Amino acid sequence: MTINLVIKPEVAAVLKERGIKEDEVKTLIDWAETTKEKFVDSTKNLHWTTKAVGNANLSAVYKPAGTGFELVTAYGFKVMQKGITDYITEDTTDWVYARTNEKVTRITADWEYIGVRRLASALGCKSCPTAYLEEYMATKTIAIAQMLLEKKKGS
């Protein structure tokens, strides 16, 4: 692991609250920088990557800082991507897929959790292999959905 990553105290506190280790984030960003599997928003100078790690996914938003990067946020979610059903190409964003420079738009992806498959909106593009769940979707909508699925499945 070679990257230099600055994590400010307020971001470190968020990581702690979410149970995310700094080394996991460093490994993720290192992988994103090596493979270019990331989205880039040049208007805000932000980078965003996401990757399945074991039975969950880890996402990180970061920006260049000095010879390395500064972490903006990181979050996890447990639903696993199983496919993409719709590309809503007119709902555009400022993100582009770093490997192809393709514009990132809203998509509808198929997700699986505890054996249940349901759809949820995310961001992606036709050449992106991965659907990216925005932080609010992952930490609010999907987090509650995961809890309700656990409860309903057990009811």
Place this chain on the structure above:
Amino acid sequence: MSTLPELSFPAINADWHAHATKRFAGPFVGVNFDRVDVDPVILPYAAIQSGFGLKEFYQNPRLGMASVCWTNEMHDLLSVGHWFYSNVWMRELGCTLKYTDTLPPIVDGARPIQKPEDVDKLVPVDVSGIEKGPTFTELTSGYDFMKNGPLAGFFVPIHWGFCPTAMSAEMVGVDKFMLWTIKQPKLCHKIMDTIVDTSANAAIAIAKRYGFAMMVIGGVLANSDLLSPAKVKEYGVDYHIKLVKKAFKGGAGPQLWYHLCGNHSRDLALWKDLIMSPFTVMHVGYKGKESYPIKEIKEMWGNRATIMSNVDTKLMYRGHPKEVYEVSKQMILDGKDSPRGFVHGCACEVPAYTPSANIYAMVKAAREWGKY
């Protein structure tokens, strides 16, 4: 009869509720249980069946919610309660609501927007303003009663914003608004932005208080009878997307019930671009004057969301049980294998004075043809 719900209804049968809860969860977790669930969208029908008036249903949310729960047990329907009406969050924007014996609350008197210049003064109500307003106060009196009392098992905090187009039209008057969609589209969009931002803030306020907020959104005025498909997209679909995005960012959801009321014969395909969550229900009313065929809804939406059927509300009100049973049977046979789940329902809220025999006809069809 008491208007205190605690004194008006016996305790709910816990065994029935546990069974109904498992059945209700089925479509969403991919494990169908017992039979197709039935949701005729019970609202003041419940109050009438319980010996109260339609006006009381809306003026006393605690009583209204309790009567829905009781009626759900009576007819073996859903394990969750609900209570809503269409002209919501309007008082916060300057409208006056009138309660009548025959209709849900209607906007009464002079509209807040009389002339184009009034539109410039419109400002969305923020979360704090919503929390202090009459709608939230009224709603939370019912929700707190549900959450903290014997009906807690029925409680789902629901935000409803239907229909952004119709609510915007009420701010001006429907005729004038429809004319403005052609002659003054910028004004219409300013009104709709205000309505949608206010409604999203209301969803956020509910989520803030209760941890989450199921969203019920209707495309009532944005349909093929009144608008071209392009206008349905401009004034309906796009604002649904804006509303849900903003509300989700503030913590609302994850449940989404899209209720496309009225005729969607020319515009249904446009709605597939809506924001989706793992708990999305798609409910479409009519294709022309007929219930939208379930086979077609299943083909378009079955792989995307839980779908809900649509017995014509006129049939529920005027038809005989045999007709309701036969229509229900066909809908259930067409929809029960929908990949992401199926619920048997009415095209819209069941009319308040529907014969109870017709609700029974829906349930009987589900028991006999909707077995899993």
